[in-house]
Amino acid sequence: MKGAFAVDSAFIELDRVEKVFDVHRKTGFMRRELRRVRAVDSISFTVARGEMVGYIGPNGAGKSTTIKMLTGILTPSGGRLRVAGIDPSRERTRLAHRIGVVFGQRTTLWWDLPLLDSYRLMHRMYRIPDARYRENLDRLVELLELGDLLDVPVRQLSLGQRMRGDIVAALLHDPEVLYLDEPTIGLDVVSKGKVREFLRELNAEHGTTVLLTTHDLQDIEQLCSRVMVIDHGRLMYDGPLTGLHEVGDSERILVVDLERELPPIEAPAPARVVKVDGPRQWLAFPAAASAAPLVARIAAEYPLVDLSVREPDIEAVIAKMLHSLGDTTDPPSERATA
Amino acid sequence: MAETGRVAGRDWAVEKDLGARSSRVVDGLRAYRMITAMWIRSTMAYRASFLMTTFGNFVATALDFVAVLLMFSRVDELGGYTLPQIAFLYGLSSTAFGLADLAVGSMEKLGRRVRDGTLDTLMVRPAPVLAQMAADQFGLRRLGRVTQGVLVLGYALATVDIDWTWAKVLLMPVMLVSGAAIFCAVFVAGASFQFVAQDAAEVQNAFTYGGTTLLQYPPTLFATELVRGVTFVLPLAFVNWVPATYVLGMPLPLGLPGWAAFLPPLVAAACCALAGLAWRAGLRSYRSTGS
Amino acid sequence: MGTGRLYATVAAGGFRRYATYRAATAAGVFTNTVFGLILVYTYTALWDERPHLGGYDLAQAVTYVWIGQSLFKTLASGGGGVEGELMERIRTGDIAVDLFRPADLQLWWLAADLGRAAFELLGRGVLPFVFGALVFDLALPTDVSTWAAFLVAVLLGMLVSFGIRYLVALTAFWLMDGTGVTQMAMLTGWFCSGMVLPLNVFPGALGEVVRALPWSSLLQAPADLLLGHADPLPTYAFQAGWAVALLAAGRLVQSVAARRVVVQGG
Numbered sequence A: 001m002k003g004a005f006a007v008d009s010a011f012i013e014l015d016r017v018e019k020v021f022d023v024h025r026k027t028g029f030m031r032r033e034l035r036r037v038r039a040v041d042s043i044s045f046t047v048a049r050g051e052m053v054g055y056i057g058p059n060g061a062g063k064s065t066t067i068k069m070l071t072g073i074l075t076p077s078g079g080r081l082r083v084a085g086i087d088p089s090r091e092r093t094r095l096a097h098r099i100g101v102v103f104g105q106r107t108t109l110w111w112d113l114p115l116l117d118s119y120r121l122m123h124r125m126y127r128i129p130d131a132r133y134r135e136n137l138d139r140l141v142e143l144l145e146l147g148d149l150l151d152v153p154v155r156q157l158s159l160g161q162r163m164r165g166d167i168v169a170a171l172l173h174d175p176e177v178l179y180l181d182e183p184t185i186g187l188d189v190v191s192k193g194k195v196r197e198f199l200r201e202l203n204a205e206h207g208t209t210v211l212l213t214t215h216d217l218q219d220i221e222q223l224c225s226r227v228m229v230i231d232h233g234r235l236m237y238d239g240p241l242t243g244l245h246e247v248g249d250s251e252r253i254l255v256v257d258l259e260r261e262l263p264p265i266e267a268p269a270p271a272r273v274v275k276v277d278g279p280r281q282w283l284a285f286p287a288a289a290s291a292a293p294l295v296a297r298i299a300a301e302y303p304l305v306d307l308s309v310r311e312p313d314i315e316a317v318i319a320k321m322l323h324s325l326g327d328t329t330d331p332p333s334e335r336a337t338a
Numbered sequence B: 001m002a003e004t005g006r007v008a009g010r011d012w013a014v015e016k017d018l019g020a021r022s023s024r025v026v027d028g029l030r031a032y033r034m035i036t037a038m039w040i041r042s043t044m045a046y047r048a049s050f051l052m053t054t055f056g057n058f059v060a061t062a063l064d065f066v067a068v069l070l071m072f073s074r075v076d077e078l079g080g081y082t083l084p085q086i087a088f089l090y091g092l093s094s095t096a097f098g099l100a101d102l103a104v105g106s107m108e109k110l111g112r113r114v115r116d117g118t119l120d121t122l123m124v125r126p127a128p129v130l131a132q133m134a135a136d137q138f139g140l141r142r143l144g145r146v147t148q149g150v151l152v153l154g155y156a157l158a159t160v161d162i163d164w165t166w167a168k169v170l171l172m173p174v175m176l177v178s179g180a181a182i183f184c185a186v187f188v189a190g191a192s193f194q195f196v197a198q199d200a201a202e203v204q205n206a207f208t209y210g211g212t213t214l215l216q217y218p219p220t221l222f223a224t225e226l227v228r229g230v231t232f233v234l235p236l237a238f239v240n241w242v243p244a245t246y247v248l249g250m251p252l253p254l255g256l257p258g259w260a261a262f263l264p265p266l267v268a269a270a271c272c273a274l275a276g277l278a279w280r281a282g283l284r285s286y287r288s289t290g291s
Numbered sequence C: 001m002g003t004g005r006l007y008a009t010v011a012a013g014g015f016r017r018y019a020t021y022r023a024a025t026a027a028g029v030f031t032n033t034v035f036g037l038i039l040v041y042t043y044t045a046l047w048d049e050r051p052h053l054g055g056y057d058l059a060q061a062v063t064y065v066w067i068g069q070s071l072f073k074t075l076a077s078g079g080g081g082v083e084g085e086l087m088e089r090i091r092t093g094d095i096a097v098d099l100f101r102p103a104d105l106q107l108w109w110l111a112a113d114l115g116r117a118a119f120e121l122l123g124r125g126v127l128p129f130v131f132g133a134l135v136f137d138l139a140l141p142t143d144v145s146t147w148a149a150f151l152v153a154v155l156l157g158m159l160v161s162f163g164i165r166y167l168v169a170l171t172a173f174w175l176m177d178g179t180g181v182t183q184m185a186m187l188t189g190w191f192c193s194g195m196v197l198p199l200n201v202f203p204g205a206l207g208e209v210v211r212a213l214p215w216s217s218l219l220q221a222p223a224d225l226l227l228g229h230a231d232p233l234p235t236y237a238f239q240a241g242w243a244v245a246l247l248a249a250g251r252l253v254q255s256v257a258a259r260r261v262v263v264q265g266g
Helices: A063-070 A092-096 A115-125 A130-143 A159-171 A189-206 A217-223 A241-248 A292-301 A314-325 B002-020 B024-074 B083-116 B119-123 B129-135 B140-159 B166-196 B203-207 B209-215 B224-233 B241-248 B258-262 B264-289 C003-019 C022-049 C058-071 C082-092 C095-099 C105-135 C144-173 C179-192 C204-212 C220-226 C232-264
Strands: A012-026 A032-047 A052-056 A078-083 A099-103 A177-181 A209-213 A226-231 A234-239 A251-258 A272-277 A280-286 A304-310
Touching (some): A052 A189, A052 A217, A063 A078, A063 A209, A099 A159, A099 B119, A115 A130, A130 A159, A159 A177, A189 A209, A189 A217, A209 A217, A292 A304, B024 B083, B024 B129, B024 B140, B024 C179, B083 B119, B083 B129, B083 B140, B083 B166, B129 B166, B129 B264, B166 B203, B166 B209, B166 B258, B166 B264, B203 B209, B203 C022, B209 C022, B224 B241, B241 B258, B258 B264, C003 C022, C003 C105, C022 C105, C058 C105, C082 C095, C082 C105, C082 C179, C095 C105, C095 C232, C105 C232, C144 C220, C144 C232
Parallel strands (some): A052 A226, A099 A177, A177 A209
Antiparallel strands (some): A012 A032, A012 A078, A251 A280, A251 A304
16 A cells, blocks of 8 residues: 555655643633643654545544644644645745645635635735636536636625635645545535535546545545544544444444334344334444345335434544554554554 | 646646745735735725725714814913924824724734634735735725824914925925834734734734824823833834924924934834734744644 | 522623633723823823813812723723624524513613623723822822712713613614714714813813713713712712613614514514
8 A cells, every 4th residue: 555655655744743732721710720732742644645534533632733734834843744845834835835725614715705706816816827727717616516606795605605615715726735624514415415526526536635624424434545533632543444443343323214113123243223212213233334235134024114324423433443442552553653 | 637637737836836935025015915905895895884984984083183172272282382283293193003004903803813713714825924914804994094194284284384394395204104114013013912912902002092192292291201111112202203393393302313303214114123023923923832 | 580680690791701801801901001191191281281171170180081091991981892792693683582581681781781891890990090099199089978979970870881882782773784883882982971081171062062961971970079070969860860861762772673573583
């Protein structure tokens, strides 16, 4: 796997990167306590050009601190960090031309002006050649279905439309890497689907490297071949998503509506009924396994009315995984020291 | 398709690197111009509100001068200065401050941008943060204050008794530009302080709004220590007091010699340099603490 | 919970909310002190030129400056307090929730604003005043009863101030953009409350008019009591009259507005 990216294997490169904050905490009416917090604690990884990586972890684990160091907003307290060969904290503006950033809940678009006006500003601010700008705008607007909305003031856009608008703004200058912080948060199912489809295409067709943080496990499942899990500032896992499911030993839930109230379904192990409420039954099965055989079996043997699969919550997966890793002192990260 | 995209992307990347190496000052001014233009267009989306707030800004500052007029309805002189002479000081202070407020006044919102995290969105763009921040929320309505200052200055020039020389005539625009630059420096320094104390935005009001109020009255009114402080420590006196007393033919504050009246450009340059250093220190502290 | 205790809780909440911004409070104290200093020097020059202007002697004029700086935020002479927050709730439509709360809308906001005012009096008012008293010769009464009378006038001033700002805030039911109204209210309040110059220095008819307007209840009325320049009872009657009139007007406008909300469905 490492060999495959031999030429460009270290497009993003972190070597024992640290970020230490001094936090003043109020402990009483006038008393304050000074505490040293390691928001990022000796993290090392590399991302090859063209990879699409999910960066996940509980709130406050150090995800956004890492992103802020990668984009040059924050200066690391220690270690070595390079993006496209550039030290982000030293050459922030030079790096800005090569990266795109989308902050999920903070729009960079002009609230009272038509979408197109914001793009014109990007055109000039990033000094994008005219032909290139026009080409990119046409392509992005078509892919993200924003054609009819270019003349609409941003304040009149829905959350999903605004997010797509922000993604266009971040990509007009052909960044080689795109950072997305919670790109699907608060979006409806249709918008989520559009954003994901677009990101997949961007990565596959255009070779753009993508690093995203998310709370939505489906984002990761549908987009990322590789995930990194961070907790308490440390890299706890780095590998394929299936590995995450195995390590996290997480389960999906199959909700089955039967024609009538029946005794618990006798499902093939390891699937098992975890709850019964009238004609509705809940079955837990390993998240990594396919639901198809289980569904086929139940459909054959029981009077089935309806069914649905519930994805495991990402926080639950991470929590479970971190719990199972709790005893080992050496996190099983495949590439943590690559 | 992927191949062509990448090859083209690489050439473009070289271009980008060349582009990114242009001067920071030029880059900053360019970004400032582009962002202010956006805000002006944005303001024009609510034209009625814009007219009303501009007018409000004008009236607010006009009432401030009405207070001076009320005082002179009861007295003929204040601290040895007549109404036209005070109007001269007032007009200079108000115009210089108004110009600074128009140019970089939004920097006082920095603390809020730090608190809600939106400063980060400026930091990932290829332009100096200072320029982006100064242009942020650019409010053309602040022209109301400039207008008031210019009108008061016009009234003063029409009524005041000045022995005009070429040096004094030349000093007028120099005074306004230097004064505005000094106030700009105060705004930037105040914003830099907000990197450290985000909630303390109001402190800078004491130096900005407080400063212009102080300078609207003659230096003879104030305690010597205070005048010394605003001459040698925070050199606001060079906005108008020092050069304007020279133009008016009044004694310069603190017995300063006549040539001190021609120092404002130098003082302004020094102030801007110091404010720039303060800004860099503030930004560096933000980038190391993230708060 | 008894109604009295409900509003006491709301008021306590208003107090605590402002008490959390410690750095902002310190910054405000500093700024008020600086402005106080500048005003003291201009007033000194003015009273040097015209002793006993407006019936004050120099010490009284200087005392007036520090009373003004200390009460500026408490009495929100230039607007502020619940005004902006209430306008925001009206604009976002959250006000509909408030209207269905089993509490009186006006009393609820009044309680919150009194809590805020109490904090501003203690947190932002005391220090500039102490600074002024230490650095300058102030004309301060020595008997407790005058101080008590002053505090009563401050309390009545809080009611009048709330009455004005509540009316200003309610305009948001009809106006999309409140910036203009807020600004006008700020200007009028600042000028007519005597922040710039004591109202008894205003000449002729202008003086007569500003002294009869509600804003003179904010700063001029309590200051005159503390400076022994006015008698408590007529002062209270003047303030209470305006407070009742403004609060009643607020109720009237509120009921008209509430009907609009109900009709439009929020």
